[in-house]
Amino acid sequence: QSFKLDLAFDLSLSALLGDNIYNFGELLAHPIIQSLVGTKVEWLYYILEAFNTGDLVRYQQLCHVHQAALSAQPALVQNEKKLLEKVNILCLMEIIFSRPADDRTIPLSVIAERTKLNVEDVEYLLMKSLSVHLIEGIIDQVEGTVYVSWVQPRVLGIPQIKSLRDRLDNWVDKVHTALLSVEAETPDLVAT
Known part of the structure; x- marks a missing residue:
């Protein structure tokens, strides 16, 4: 049991601190990571969850509540800035994911508000995300x-x-409305 917990702890730290690791879903789904729950290092599981959902506010709350435990981990203390950048990138990805496919032009101010960064830092965050191929797109500094x-x-x-299901349901409704509209117009087109 102790080996399992140590392995889960080490895997979690490696994922958080690893360069270019921005996907925590598979790790969280693995049974060994579940072994963190109900232990004195349960906070690490919740940090992984916050990263997975790009929840900056939750991450900051966890850092505040578990400050003593985090401070006892030199690797986390030394990489505090890197971790904040990573959770901000994941927050950006969540902002993008939560928007409809036909609404992917995002004001930098919206990203700044969610990530608690200024617009210049948002531009850097976008460039970093583009450079590591997490997103593809175009920054329009003139339009912001x-x-x-x-x-x-x-x-x-x-x-x-659930969010994806809701968006698919909305899309199905739009397609159905378009179909009804086309069917309503068809008799007029055929009759003439």
Whole structure:
């Protein structure tokens, strides 16, 4: 049991601190990571969840509540800035994912508000995300927007799947409305 917990702890730290690791869904779904729950290092599991959902506010709350435990981990203390950048990138990905496919032009101010960064830092965050191929798009500094044409696929959690289902339901409704409109116009076109 102790070996399992140590392994889960080490895997979690490696994922959080690893360069270019931005997908935590598979890790969270693995039974060994579940062994963190109900232990004195349960906070690490919740940090992984916050990263997976790109929830900056939750991450900051966890850091505040578990400050002593976090401070006892030199690797986390030394990489505090890197972790904040990573959770901000994941927050950006969540912002993009939560928007409809036909609404992927995002004001930089919206990203700044959610990530608690200024617009210049948002531009850096976008450039970093573009450079590591987490997103593809174009930054329009004049308009103060970013158009995102692609976001890296990732393992979805239950809330994200529900959101996707709702968006698919809306799309089906739009298609049905378009079909009814075409059917209503068809007799007029055929009759003349």
